[in-house]
């Protein structure tokens with residue numbers, strides 16, 4: 001997501017989350033998520049936080065293993 005869903009203005013960095021160590025079926029990674037906000041100060045999206053949907057779908061909060069590892073173990 002590169003543009004605001006409310007006004008289509010460009011999204012800019014709001015803050016970076018702390019680095020996380022994640023183990024997936026593709027290997028081990030250190031990841032740092034960048035949280036975005038709308039650059040348009042008149043838009044309600046300026047006060048909101050936009051997070052990476054793909055990243056949120058691949059991890060489990062407070063867990064080191066990715067969702068793909070948990071699903072793989074479940075199928076074994």
Ligand SMILES: [Zn+2]
Nearest residue numbers: 004007038043
């Ligand atoms: Zn906006």
